[in-house]
Amino acid sequence: MAKSLRVASGxxxxxxxxxxxxxxxxxxxxxxxxxxxxxxxRMSDMAGTHISLRVPGPEDHFLLNxxxxxxxxxxxxxxxxxxxxxxxxxxxxxxxNFAGFVIHSAIHMAxxxxxxxxxxxxxxxxxxxxxxxxxxxxxxxALLMYHFVRYHEFEGAALNLxxxxxxxxxxxxxxxxxxxxxxxxxxxxxxxxxxxxxxxKLEMACQHQIDGLAGNRELHWPTRDVIDTxxxxxxxxxxxxxxxxxxxxxxxxxxxxxxxxxxxxxxx
Numbered sequence: 584m585a586k587s588l589r590v591a592s593g594x595x596x597x598x599x600x601x602x603x604x605x606x607x608x609x610x611x612x613x614x615x616x617x618x619x620x621x622x623x624x625r626m627s628d629m630a631g632t633h634i635s636l637r638v639p640g641p642e643d644h645f646l647l648n649x650x651x652x653x654x655x656x657x658x659x660x661x662x663x664x665x666x667x668x669x670x671x672x673x674x675x676x677x678x679x680n681f682a683g684f685v686i687h688s689a690i691h692m693a694x695x696x697x698x699x700x701x702x703x704x705x706x707x708x709x710x711x712x713x714x715x716x717x718x719x720x721x722x723x724x725a726l727l728m729y730h731f732v733r734y735h736e737f738e739g740a741a742l743n744l745x746x747x748x749x750x751x752x753x754x755x756x757x758x759x760x761x762x763x764x765x766x767x768x769x770x771x772x773x774x775x776x777x778x779x780x781x782x783x784k785l786e787m788a789c790q791h792q793i794d795g796l797a798g799n800r801e802l803h804w805p806t807r808d809v810i811d812t813x814x815x816x817x818x819x820x821x822x823x824x825x826x827x828x829x830x831x832x833x834x835x836x837x838x839x840x841x842x843x844x845x846x847x848x849x850x851x
Contacts, residue, residue: 611659622654633683649678689747699778704767707789727817776834
């Protein structure tokens with residue numbers, strides 16, 4: 584599992600807010616970093632998408648962005664705390680994005696070990712989601728993650744609570760990255776770093792595919808044996824405990840990059 588970002592003592596000028604556990608504050612800092620990194624890597628869509636994180640502890644609560652805030656504005660203290668019924672526990676209930684609640688609660692209600700759920704609408708993942716074949720097994724990026732990719736059919740704006748069961752069913756046990764047909768993408772992880780890493784991998788695979796198809800030239804396909812071998816390699820590398828388990832190594836480096844680029848204001 585990816586290592587958590589350790590929030591240094593005193594990193595928040597006022598310390599951990601009154602009435603909040605250090606574990607929740609650390610989770611808030613990690614999630615705020617993820618929002619900032621999503622924007623830094625150009626995977627945000629103004630205020631149109633969302634990332635959630637389960638709050639450590641016995642309650643079924645998770646953190647979500649306030650609707651209307653851009654990702655580069657998100658800080659640890661600005662995040663909403665919501666329960667699985669859609670009730671806002673901390674923050675303004677008027678700022679809850681109900682579609683975000685529907686998509687994320689599907690995972691959080693049934694898969695407590697998948698603590699982070701990430702949703703994006705990028706040009707590349709929408710482009711692939713509109714193509715009948717979906718993600719093609721034609722690049723190394725796509726092949727290595729191919730075993731973990733799933734699909735969910737478009738049902739309109741995610742405002743129907745009944746869609747949660749279908750999202751969960753489509754994700755399945757091994758799914759980690761989901762192409763939402765005609766909509767965007769969804770990734771999950773046992774840490775913030777894992778969910779972000781899956782989303783980055785999917786985004787790069789989608790960009791490679793769109794770029795390859797844009798030239799209107801005949802594509803060069805790997806042989807069937809190479810396709811099968813590379814998919815098997817990716818499954819072994821990326822599975823829990825694998826040598827290249829997503830987020831395990833790169834998350835701390837990503838946070839360092841964020842702080843070099845944008846400072847530490849996300850931790851306020």
